[in-house]
Amino acid sequence: MHAETTATDRKAAALAAFKDLDRDPGVAKPDPILVVDGVVRRFGGLTAVDVDHVEVQRGSITALIGPNGAGKTTFFNQLTGFDTADAGQWTFNGRNMHGVPPHKVARAGMVRTFQLTKALSKLTVIENMRLGAQAQKGESFWRALVPGFWRDQEAEITERAEELLVRFKLDKKRDDFAGSLSGGQRKLLEMARALMVQPELVMLDEPMAGVNPALTQSLLGHVKDLREQGMTVLFVEHDMDMVRDISDWVIVMAQGAVISEGPPDTIMSDPRVIDAYLGAHHDAPLSESELEKQLHEAEAALEEEIVEETQK
Amino acid sequence: MNGVKIVVTTESGQPVAEVTSNAQGTWQVPVEKPGKYKVTLDANTLPQNVAVRGGNNVRTPTVYDGNMSTVLFALQAKGAPGQPAEEEAGQSSFWTQAAQLAFEGLNLGLIIALAALGLSLIYGTTGLTNFAHGELVTLGAILAYAFNAGVGLHLIPAAVIAVILAGGFGYAQDRFFWGQLRKRGTGIIAMMIVSIGVALFLRYLFLIIFGGQTEVYTQYTGQAGIQVGPITAAPKNFVAMAIELLVLVVVSLALLRTRTGKAARAVADNPALAASSGINVDRVIRIIWTMGGAIAALAGIMLGLSQSLKFNMGQDILLLIFAGVTLGGLGTAWGALVGSLIVGLFIQLSTLWVPPELKSVGALAVLIIVLLFRPQGILGRRERIG
Amino acid sequence: MDWNTIISTTVKAAIGVETVLYALAAIGLNVHFGYTGLLNFGQAAFMAVAGYGLAVTVTVLGLPFWAGIVVGLLAAALLALLLGIPTLRLRADYLAIVTIAAAEIIRLIFRSVAFKDVFGGSDGRRGFSDGFYALNPFPAGEYGFGWFTFNHRLLWVLLVGWVLVGLSCLLVYMLMKSPWGRVLKAIREDEDAVRSLGKNVFSYKMQSLVLGGVIGSLGGFVYGLAFASVQPDIFGTETTFFAYTILILGGAARVFGPVVGSMIFWVLLVLVYGVLSGAVEAGYITFMTSTQVGQFRFLLVGLGLILLVVFRPQGIFGDKREIAIDAR
Numbered sequence A: 001m002h003a004e005t006t007a008t009d010r011k012a013a014a015l016a017a018f019k020d021l022d023r024d025p026g027v028a029k030p031d032p033i034l035v036v037d038g039v040v041r042r043f044g045g046l047t048a049v050d051v052d053h054v055e056v057q058r059g060s061i062t063a064l065i066g067p068n069g070a071g072k073t074t075f076f077n078q079l080t081g082f083d084t085a086d087a088g089q090w091t092f093n094g095r096n097m098h099g100v101p102p103h104k105v106a107r108a109g110m111v112r113t114f115q116l117t118k119a120l121s122k123l124t125v126i127e128n129m130r131l132g133a134q135a136q137k138g139e140s141f142w143r144a145l146v147p148g149f150w151r152d153q154e155a156e157i158t159e160r161a162e163e164l165l166v167r168f169k170l171d172k173k174r175d176d177f178a179g180s181l182s183g184g185q186r187k188l189l190e191m192a193r194a195l196m197v198q199p200e201l202v203m204l205d206e207p208m209a210g211v212n213p214a215l216t217q218s219l220l221g222h223v224k225d226l227r228e229q230g231m232t233v234l235f236v237e238h239d240m241d242m243v244r245d246i247s248d249w250v251i252v253m254a255q256g257a258v259i260s261e262g263p264p265d266t267i268m269s270d271p272r273v274i275d276a277y278l279g280a281h282h283d284a285p286l287s288e289s290e291l292e293k294q295l296h297e298a299e300a301a302l303e304e305e306i307v308e309e310t311q312k
Numbered sequence B: 001m002n003g004v005k006i007v008v009t010t011e012s013g014q015p016v017a018e019v020t021s022n023a024q025g026t027w028q029v030p031v032e033k034p035g036k037y038k039v040t041l042d043a044n045t046l047p048q049n050v051a052v053r054g055g056n057n058v059r060t061p062t063v064y065d066g067n068m069s070t071v072l073f074a075l076q077a078k079g080a081p082g083q084p085a086e087e088e089a090g091q092s093s094f095w096t097q098a099a100q101l102a103f104e105g106l107n108l109g110l111i112i113a114l115a116a117l118g119l120s121l122i123y124g125t126t127g128l129t130n131f132a133h134g135e136l137v138t139l140g141a142i143l144a145y146a147f148n149a150g151v152g153l154h155l156i157p158a159a160v161i162a163v164i165l166a167g168g169f170g171y172a173q174d175r176f177f178w179g180q181l182r183k184r185g186t187g188i189i190a191m192m193i194v195s196i197g198v199a200l201f202l203r204y205l206f207l208i209i210f211g212g213q214t215e216v217y218t219q220y221t222g223q224a225g226i227q228v229g230p231i232t233a234a235p236k237n238f239v240a241m242a243i244e245l246l247v248l249v250v251v252s253l254a255l256l257r258t259r260t261g262k263a264a265r266a267v268a269d270n271p272a273l274a275a276s277s278g279i280n281v282d283r284v285i286r287i288i289w290t291m292g293g294a295i296a297a298l299a300g301i302m303l304g305l306s307q308s309l310k311f312n313m314g315q316d317i318l319l320l321i322f323a324g325v326t327l328g329g330l331g332t333a334w335g336a337l338v339g340s341l342i343v344g345l346f347i348q349l350s351t352l353w354v355p356p357e358l359k360s361v362g363a364l365a366v367l368i369i370v371l372l373f374r375p376q377g378i379l380g381r382r383e384r385i386g
Numbered sequence C: 001m002d003w004n005t006i007i008s009t010t011v012k013a014a015i016g017v018e019t020v021l022y023a024l025a026a027i028g029l030n031v032h033f034g035y036t037g038l039l040n041f042g043q044a045a046f047m048a049v050a051g052y053g054l055a056v057t058v059t060v061l062g063l064p065f066w067a068g069i070v071v072g073l074l075a076a077a078l079l080a081l082l083l084g085i086p087t088l089r090l091r092a093d094y095l096a097i098v099t100i101a102a103a104e105i106i107r108l109i110f111r112s113v114a115f116k117d118v119f120g121g122s123d124g125r126r127g128f129s130d131g132f133y134a135l136n137p138f139p140a141g142e143y144g145f146g147w148f149t150f151n152h153r154l155l156w157v158l159l160v161g162w163v164l165v166g167l168s169c170l171l172v173y174m175l176m177k178s179p180w181g182r183v184l185k186a187i188r189e190d191e192d193a194v195r196s197l198g199k200n201v202f203s204y205k206m207q208s209l210v211l212g213g214v215i216g217s218l219g220g221f222v223y224g225l226a227f228a229s230v231q232p233d234i235f236g237t238e239t240t241f242f243a244y245t246i247l248i249l250g251g252a253a254r255v256f257g258p259v260v261g262s263m264i265f266w267v268l269l270v271l272v273y274g275v276l277s278g279a280v281e282a283g284y285i286t287f288m289t290s291t292q293v294g295q296f297r298f299l300l301v302g303l304g305l306i307l308l309v310v311f312r313p314q315g316i317f318g319d320k321r322e323i324a325i326d327a328r
Ligand SMILES: Nc1ncnc2c1ncn2[C@@H]1O[C@H](COP(=O)(O)OP(=O)(O)O)[C@@H](O)[C@H]1O
Pocket: A043, A046, A048, A066, A067, A068, A069, A070, A071, A072, A073, A074, A075, B382, B383, B384, B385
């Protein structure tokens, strides 16, 4: 009973924090864990990310949505140090994170998953999990040679990993190679592995993509669970039903910029958001004529390149 | 240094051979047995204004079984050091030398570019880093030699036949080998290692059939140099460069203008997108392999023409091809051209300061340094994450 | 045909000097490629700097044998650092090209006339192994039984060589079942995933490069001591490629893979040579000379490498699910 009370408390607290907020992009939150300012990333002529200001509320589940190519993954890459931003500052727990390499970002408590799952196929499920634990004595070269140094810690880590596997219903797969899991199970494993890091902020890039519907409910449950355990979640998702179901707050990106923020039940009625989604036909499957058009565009781009090259 | 007399004797002084150096200043003496030999450079046959550095014109190399032993004579301008009065003359000779080396570097760069273009396009379209590309170069040179010295054809028709056959070999390699591996879904690293196997296989096949010796074509070998501005070179070199340039321009235009060429670049750019937009990716790859084999063979023939032929000549130039391709950025056709020219020029010009035997060292070192600052190569693009 | 000689040389090849030195080179490569996924195509350079480090220290500087070994090991570790800094952030294929280029640079410098006073040009260096043979506990004579008879010098080299192989295998075994080895294997699978879990991937790759390079460098020592000389062209790219063939033959990412691979490789090579050249001498084969038979073996190596990677990438004894090589 007690657990349930805290659960509702957490959700209520998160919702309360967002209650009187504006819908403007970059609106200030009462207790932000992540504060981003002026992050820009360009690829050649294309500005993939240009976020003026955005904050993520501690202890909440925040969804980051936007049409395909809006720059969500690229934005994640900047924040977690996997790619270097052309400009901008961001702080995590008040600590400046620009230029911090990815492994230090993770150690600081900000852990991400990937849109294309990165299960380590030729390691077993349990080894995948153990890898996530931090400050392992046996991961230093010299101490690795003396099992006595790390055996106890390894046992503790294994215990924690097994608990998580049970929670994620992967305990039966404990000793299977991760490569033999289904797509959905890999997503679960990747999320469980990220939790082994014991992060404060979990950043999930499309955690539900390609997961079969039977598993999505359990995945959703796990995401909600993260908040109940005191973590902050920032996740990218396309499916609005899911976003409505689990998120406390929604940030909308389009063409690299944050165009709107708001609570999940009303965000889709924001005209800016409707424009962004209707304006972007990328999401819909391509029709015959659109394919035709893309081909022409590609040809034109090639021609342009040629002109450039001959001028050189 | 052309026309310098070299006398080779055994250690005990038995005469073995007497040769004269060719336009590149190189010479070769086949010897019967392994052992120590004495090599003497006849200082009287050197041009008026040069001398052997240190005055030592005798070398005693040891020749091992089946190996080649290199004997080098470092030459220097006579009386240059320590004579301020001759400063002016030294300056102008530096620039003549630089011009001469730039010319030779361009020649080498064009040859590298021919081979690099195919390697780069194959990489771009299939992801294969082909360590057996050097053997395509050797194949061209050896096939041309077979029709030239073996069958007795003039070098020009022999070269044409060789290029056509090598193109056919490129086609067959893709049709019956690499294409099949792709269909099986072989990973790119596995394919890279397979290409090493192919390289070893072909190299030793050439060694068994062709032998370990060095050969030259029956035409155009002992050409006297002609003087054009500050540059002295055999006429064949001018013609070779013209042909190389012509082929490169034609291939480039084909890539730019023809349907297949555009398709090839589209496939190199993004195979999945190209396939979904109706391009027959397999056909394009096969054409690239055919063309890549043909122009690599041409590179081999030109290399054999300006230097000499050996079963492992392709292996020796492979790293320079890689250097050119990597400098430009793997997978980009223009990068390969630019990178190769830079490598060729750099190699030859660096001999102004470093001993010629170490000239490749400079080029390879530059390759490493460039990658340090621009991991994607000069014209390449970065990969995506996530 | 002299079957007795053919069989005895073949049997001896199973534990011979080449087997030992290629096993060491391949164990090093196993750490690089098999476990970490680093495509090091310059393993020959690690052997070269060790062999030359020993040779130059003893012959040119006149220092004792042990100092030469220390210099050789330091040279290998230093080479790993120098190679690693620019290359470990690169894609796998660039890494391959850069390491092969670096190995060529080193070989060209060792064989150059400009540095002949130090490295001895294309003839290399000799006369540095006395300190090693002075430590030989076996008095002069022949040892062994049946086909396995060796003189005291060879016996000493082989003993030390196999002890080194054994210790290297033990080291690899201990490391690869530790959390440290787990990080390496994870890097082989996907280094971005490992980064996202808070591991300093660059540092681990560097440690792997140094470890594998140092183990490979032991092969360079064994060569130099067994043949009492080093020549630059011994350490060409083909040496590295043979080591790869051996690694894949025995099974990458398996502790004993390189050792088993090296034994099979050299036994086959010696056997094929013995049988074919015997057949040539006896007049059974007329279309090849005995020199060509020697070359034909290496053609078979190429063919073998192709067939292995295509049909049995996990090696002769490997488990298909664990193959390291299929990883992209
Ligand atoms: N490495 C890259 N090089 C060039 N363009 C890129 C790269 N990564 C992403 N982009 C471009 O940046 C834009 C944003 O991409 P992405 O962040 O993946 O979008 P999302 O995750 O929102 O679907 C797209 O137009 C994409 O093509």
